[in-house]
Amino acid sequence: MENNCFNMTKLCPDAHNTLGTVCIFGTGDFGRSLGLRLLQAGYSVVFGSRNPQNSSLLPKGAQVLSHVEAAQTSRVIFIAVHRENYEFLSAFSQELAGKVLVDISNNLMKNQYPESNAEYLAKLLPQANVVKAFNTVSAWALQSGSLDASRQVFVCGDNSESKQMVMDIARSLGLTALDQGSLLAAKELENYPLQLFPLWRLPIYIATGLTAAFFIYCVLTDIVYTFVTEGKNNSYRIVISIANRVCPIVSLIMLSLCYLPGVIAAILQLYNGTKYKRFPDWLDKWMLCRKQLGLVALAFAFLHVLYSLIIPIRYYVRQRQNIYIISQVKDNKTLTFDSTMSWRSDSFYSLGILGFSFYVLLGITSLPSVSNMVNWREFRFVQSKLGHITLLLCTAHTLVYGWNKFLYVSRYKWYLPPAYVLSLIVPCIVLVLKLILITPCVDRVITRIRQGWERKSVHVLHDTSGQPLFL
Amino acid sequence: MENNCFNMTKLCPDAHNTLGTVCIFGTGDFGRSLGLRLLQAGYSVVFGSRNPQNSSLLPKGAQVLSHVEAAQTSRVIFIAVHRENYEFLSAFSQELAGKVLVDISNNLMKNQYPESNAEYLAKLLPQANVVKAFNTVSAWALQSGSLDASRQVFVCGDNSESKQMVMDIARSLGLTALDQGSLLAAKELENYPLQLFPLWRLPIYIATGLTAAFFIYCVLTDIVYTFVTEGKNNSYRIVISIANRVCPIVSLIMLSLCYLPGVIAAILQLYNGTKYKRFPDWLDKWMLCRKQLGLVALAFAFLHVLYSLIIPIRYYVRQRQNIYIISQVKDNKTLTFDSTMSWRSDSFYSLGILGFSFYVLLGITSLPSVSNMVNWREFRFVQSKLGHITLLLCTAHTLVYGWNKFLYVSRYKWYLPPAYVLSLIVPCIVLVLKLILITPCVDRVITRIRQGWERKSVHVLHDTSGQPLFL
Amino acid sequence: MENNCFNMTKLCPDAHNTLGTVCIFGTGDFGRSLGLRLLQAGYSVVFGSRNPQNSSLLPKGAQVLSHVEAAQTSRVIFIAVHRENYEFLSAFSQELAGKVLVDISNNLMKNQYPESNAEYLAKLLPQANVVKAFNTVSAWALQSGSLDASRQVFVCGDNSESKQMVMDIARSLGLTALDQGSLLAAKELENYPLQLFPLWRLPIYIATGLTAAFFIYCVLTDIVYTFVTEGKNNSYRIVISIANRVCPIVSLIMLSLCYLPGVIAAILQLYNGTKYKRFPDWLDKWMLCRKQLGLVALAFAFLHVLYSLIIPIRYYVRQRQNIYIISQVKDNKTLTFDSTMSWRSDSFYSLGILGFSFYVLLGITSLPSVSNMVNWREFRFVQSKLGHITLLLCTAHTLVYGWNKFLYVSRYKWYLPPAYVLSLIVPCIVLVLKLILITPCVDRVITRIRQGWERKSVHVLHDTSGQPLFL
Structure with a gap:
């Protein structure tokens, strides 16, 4: 990082002046x-x-x-x-x-x-x-x-x-x-x-909006609900417990927003039967800031990882654990080991770890010096293939987290679904659409369209329009 | 990361056309x-x-x-x-x-x-x-x-x-x-x-092979063995416990494979008495993908760190811990604090943390924009000196992990040594050879050879061959 | 990272030689x-x-x-x-x-x-x-x-x-x-x-000096003190407990040393009433290696994070915890949950996590390829605004850690304050001075000076000196 090595020619001002x-x-x-x-x-x-x-x-x-x-x-x-x-x-x-x-x-x-x-x-x-x-x-x-x-x-x-x-x-x-x-x-x-980070604005606005919305939602269903129904003050949960619920939700939604425009674009191209029809403006803008969306999502995932790893040294967790054990001993209960719970808990963490690792890999390849080193084919491989695998892993991580909780009425406080259920909507839509798009029959048509092929009807249409339909 | 700032001159197609x-x-x-x-x-x-x-x-x-x-x-x-x-x-x-x-x-x-x-x-x-x-x-x-x-x-x-x-x-x-x-x-x-990541292929094949081999080995000695001898189903250990045993093993072996070709090259030069004799093809290829080997090794180390840090929040670990304490209480036992155990456990973690930090440092300096900033001397310092220190720390980390476990027959299930013992073979060979190569007397000869000096006998030999012996 | 793609034209030496x-x-x-x-x-x-x-x-x-x-x-x-x-x-x-x-x-x-x-x-x-x-x-x-x-x-x-x-x-x-x-x-x-990392020398010397000093200080007040007064051998605490106390201290001090020269420079410019007076040599040198100071500080923060996350799986911690619970059960005590403690503990961790995240962000933006992508305004925004926020968060993290401990005489072993108190001195000075500098009235004067405005008296002074007062 010695970037200062040549930045100052240490010469006295009265040097030879040979340069004209x-x-x-x-x-x-x-x-x-x-x-x-x-x-x-x-x-x-x-x-x-x-x-x-x-x-x-x-x-x-x-x-x-x-x-x-x-x-x-x-x-x-x-x-x-x-x-x-x-x-x-x-x-x-x-x-x-x-x-x-x-x-x-x-x-x-x-x-x-x-x-x-x-x-x-x-x-x-x-x-x-x-x-x-x-x-x-x-x-x-x-x-x-x-x-x-x-x-x-x-x-x-x-x-x-x-x-x-x-x-x-x-x-x-x-x-x-x-x-x-x-x-x-x-x-x-x-x-x-x-300019001050023009391409970062939209992603940061989206992140701020989502964070605020889900924070309020979680405070409502978690803290206010408990206070109203049980009279207990749980407000200390705001600092980490709620934060660690909001971060992964925002991260997952933003990651899926990163891959949604690509899916929409493919559907539009399929619908139009040509790639020479211009995308709507909002889609163009959205596609331009996908990298920034992804990096903001990575930042939230990073926070989520740190918040999760810090769990066992929190006073709240340790004390609750101690109280639990002592009460078990007093009541003379015997704990049993449930191997299904172990499978579920370990799969949950394993999916999260793998998802985060791919996430970090995507982040590293979006560093300018790294992305300059790869060719178009490699860039597509990393950003598209690995990107969708990341989304799949993170969605699976959330699904395993939920497991069958959504079946229990007690989880629906004031008839509101748990926050994680809401976070799954967009990722699941993106994954399902992507799955349809990569089926051989659909994929063949898209590939042909992207190579310049056009459906006849459209051809005539835009010929008469007399306008250049390139972007 | 505003790399889009200049990428599209937003001009109407009917602009001045002043450029010819x-x-x-x-x-x-x-x-x-x-x-x-x-x-x-x-x-x-x-x-x-x-x-x-x-x-x-x-x-x-x-x-x-x-x-x-x-x-x-x-x-x-x-x-x-x-x-x-x-x-x-x-x-x-x-x-x-x-x-x-x-x-x-x-x-x-x-x-x-x-x-x-x-x-x-x-x-x-x-x-x-x-x-x-x-x-x-x-x-x-x-x-x-x-x-x-x-x-x-x-x-x-x-x-x-x-x-x-x-x-x-x-x-x-x-x-x-x-x-x-x-x-x-x-x-x-x-x-x-x-091309699609040509230099990454070999490292990824090696990593896949090693992962598969050690995974099967660990499943055999850990899960199948327990099932056969004790009739207990431990299969839930696959997801994290086994994965967290395979990752560090693969990482350590691949890190040592990253420094082995350098050692072999030095020995070949010593043996040939010249640096102008061409290395065998496989060694050339191996040396070309050292950076990729190292980065794949780093990825496995990263997974190992995450898998280790997640340990205390796993259901399996927490439940086992609770059951243990409750049984201790019931049996009216008193736990004692063993300060040797504390030394050992803390040294183990400390070596791992330092090793991983150096690992990450090596990874950062291999980013194209960073390695462009350093001169040859600095690059050699980081990649060779710090690299070998990393290998030393990680090997020590594994040795402390093993401690004296290898002395107990009970550890040798079906007469097979524990997996970590196998992982130590290559790193120890590399470290011992490197130690020999940096002893003053050997180092002096290598340095002279690398500056162009040649042993007489060889000189004559390749003179008669009449071929250019440069690479 | 395929930087080898073009580095060797694989041609036989007897090719056409068309290039002259x-x-x-x-x-x-x-x-x-x-x-x-x-x-x-x-x-x-x-x-x-x-x-x-x-x-x-x-x-x-x-x-x-x-x-x-x-x-x-x-x-x-x-x-x-x-x-x-x-x-x-x-x-x-x-x-x-x-x-x-x-x-x-x-x-x-x-x-x-x-x-x-x-x-x-x-x-x-x-x-x-x-x-x-x-x-x-x-x-x-x-x-x-x-x-x-x-x-x-x-x-x-x-x-x-x-x-x-x-x-x-x-x-x-x-x-x-x-x-x-x-x-x-x-x-x-x-x-x-x-050259071998010339700009890294000073930061590394400072880091080494600070680490040694605080290590000795902590060993004295923690291990030697306990041994002398209570006769207990706590030396196993050196490996992680003491290391994890020294790392954040060094990191915080070095981060503040990164922003201190900027504050000193602003005060000097205010005092001189001009920006055309040359800074003293030591300040120039100090300002040149701010980036390296910051990155070394980040490395120590990284170690601190790993050392902290590893806490719950250390033998020392687990065993102490087990002994504590068993003693509680034996003495038939009931643990209570203190929600203030929970607030404090969670705020402490939350501030640390946010501080570290900003720290990492600063580190990423100082990668050559990333800093080349941002303009002057964006660079200032990240390095100055986000930098001071990072310092603020990390200082607050340390303050919450201390809480009211500094009030208790028992903490002052041999009349020496706890190490963390010493680490707060420089950061607090920097933050207070920065706070004064960004008050509107002071800020206005500095902005004018930096745009080239000069106080009359000074103007005359350096006119008579007859020397170029540019750097």
Whole structure:
């Protein structure tokens, strides 16, 4: 994890400067940090400023000139000014023609302007080669050199040679330059630093909602019910007993939600008789966040495992156990060993352990560096085959937990079924549908559809629609 | 894990198309998906087809021309036809001269043809620049944009400039382009999407074999033996008790199999007196899958940990414990505390915990992104030093488990030793051999051999053989 | 984890050799391994040697010529000789002018020479284009093809085209080439293979020191004290009971040490009224190894979890429990259930479980491949927000553990406070300071300072100092 090994070229700012000259327009915070970093890496740095005389905070070794003079010293010019001030650059359009202008700007909100800052700059100065880069690196990261976070510099632009020059500069600063294609990608690059786990939102909202709902349900049927009917205060059960009932329920439901959209998609494709009909929007969104759904489900399973393993050292459990034994002794009872109970208890735990192990395996293969290593066939094998086996194991674990409890009326407090029964609905639906989909006759049709085959009727239908039916 | 951030440029197909024109031969599934993706990224797309009039399913915005006309529109031509139809391309050899032909084909089996499709294409059209690329990306991944799996496009070809052009296109589609060298690599690229965890096979076969063997052994000596001699049915012990005996045994043996080839290699080098003599094939293969052996071993250790931690909440254990206490009370016995037993039990657990922690550490450092971060010296330190310490700890854990049990005849059911004794054989051999190899006198010789030194006699021997003795 | 898929082009050495000729000066171990690898990849290889007649061990298919002749066959020359012998190369300065010289040398010690080997070579042969590369790849890795460790070839040099040529060669050998900028980076590249976890040293020293100190402290107050005052030998408690007391203490202190420098830095910035004043050296170093501090802390937390979960199956615990119950039965006592105790015990475990889960989450996000995927804002969110929540949860876990024990004089053996009290000092300081820093009024000032704002007085001060106050 020595990712800091190359991140700071420990050079004095007055090093040989053999790498040529780089110009920076703007003497703000980012401009100054970038200037110092460039000096340290061995570049000559020239700042372009409105008041070249009055720029006291600039790093030692950097020159300060007027914009026009500065522009003449270098082919690459970093534009470290706000978008609002881009207008004034059009005054120098002559001097900037043919130069590589690096747009490093960020906005305060996503999609703040109809067009990206870089495209706006390119429109203002059509003769310059605008490259979007460095906006994902913070001034702090440049300054401190302790780039704990990403060292990736995303670069996009319409001119290959200009991009190459900017990527070379990024690399000589010890950063990783990644070509992101044409300037059309600038909008995405500008939105990137503003986003906060966009794909995680939906899964986390779902998890929060489910947790709250089942928590209230369990408190009602367990604690409130006991208090109302027997007058006993069981509230201490909230901390672990209830938590350990809610966690596995949420985990199981979210795991099945992870595989439900795939099943729905297959049914839609079967129904439409083609794969070229676009899925509804909600299904697309759902499918995009399956990985995040799965990882949140894994987190809940992890909590469930810890909560379960901690059981025997809880005061509540030990004390209850002690009281039970002492009462047995006093009543002179003899305990018998029931081998069916043993089978059931051990199967329950064994299914849970195997399910959790596969769960963890799925989690590991979704690490970016691991999933990059596997090919499409292997990825499908792990995420689809192993995924459904995990779901099957976890559902079986819950079924064995329930056993025949659902037969006893006493379990239905206030006519409400136990919470675990509710948690089984979605997983069982997914498993049954999946089972139908993998029967040979259905599977054959789906495979053909996925290879591009279409049912005639549909073909005609979308031909007349005249619209591209690809996604 | 926001790996979807850049994977789909959300553009309407009728965008500016500033990125130039790309030609696609073939209107099959992959061709159409690629065409749509290129249109979305801002390219103009021209399809080359036999029946330009009759290509109704193509994405809107794409042109369809005859092959000859289409070829003239672009320098880069994607060949989205099957290898069987490559022959017909030779008719256009004139038009395709100097073009960049991107071979995106895949086969149905590994090494289906003596030469790779790309090399075959290059032979058919010697004046064109053939580049192998995009065959590792699926049509589905291109279409849906939800590239959960790999976004890596492996590129190989003999002409640098052509490769660069194809890599630029891949990047502008939001994919990661990786240069894999000359067209000689095409065969590997074509085999890549067909493989299903090739390096994991041997370790998984070994694990399955060992698991089956020890499972049967334990069932025999534990359950069948009890049933035959005492008439008691202990079969409920299969689910967890037996499983938790088999898992650590398999894990320990596989961990030692992970370090055995290194020891054998060192002995072979000592014996040969040179490092330039090739190892036997089986040893090479064995050494290549050491990482996978270790990870499978870790999975079994993980199961063992979970199975062990679940012990106190099993019905079987709790009930037996209760029955025991009640009988003690009834018989009016007093329990005494044996501090030696406490030492032994705690050492046993402590060694296991430390061993497992090192195990997990080894697993983490074998994650691709982590092992990329460490240099050769650090990698060797972790995998060799820490690896052998792990093996030592786990072997000690098993030895303390055994303690003096092996002295009692009653443990040898049907004259068979307890399973754990069998599991100790390989680890102990590895540890003893390693101990001998790291003694200063032996270590000095090995180090010299590994630095290129050779014993005279051998030198002469392989000189006369006249063959290159490098691997 | 199939990272071996492309690492060895399985070609016979007498393949087409279409990739051009590469020259290697020096016939030592690395030179020979490299030569064989190049032949396998399809290059023609020419060795330059002092005694071309007497080079028997070279791979078949390679030519051996004198240095002058060899130099004329290729534009790229690998210099596989020791730095001590570079002098002799100046004799061929004419022949080497304009050539790409690849310096692959390594030293025996860090910073062995005032200038890097590559820079020294460039000075000796100013007309050649020196590129530093391949020094981070071992001969063994090249030979065996089983590149379990890093496949990264770091390349630096002052001439872009030359670097590109060397990177192309690296890629055609199946390695990953990474541009590291100008030849100024050569010193770092040469130090890189010699380092052994440099950033892990301080954290590991701290962990070792803390572990030793608290271990002795616990042995004193627990075992020695009992032995001296009661004459009882409790030494069996060392193995797990004491270990499980030391682990969480070290983990908690190290976690707080991970967040202390950030708090100190904020206070320093507040005090200085600017962010442009350099932090003291010790603080910089401390901040650089925060990630490693956190991961070592996580390892100790992991041990603590395993040690805690193993509690109920320890002989010591079970036996003590049995003795307790039997004595209760004999004395005819009735146990009562204390619901406050239950609340306390369950809250204690629940806080610990949540704390550990967040801990693991922090660990996962510090995996290189995961942290590369998040942007700056997300990284800050996870590492700062979630990090402080983790610290808060773990501190609360310890506080609940202590409860009111610190009130009882009997706990203060030899007037020493229980160890857990000592472990709370640093975390509480960090949390209180952090709490002050995030109050709106203080937070506003810090935010302004971090955006580049400065207090006037300071501005003048560092203007007069005339030094660049950037880091």
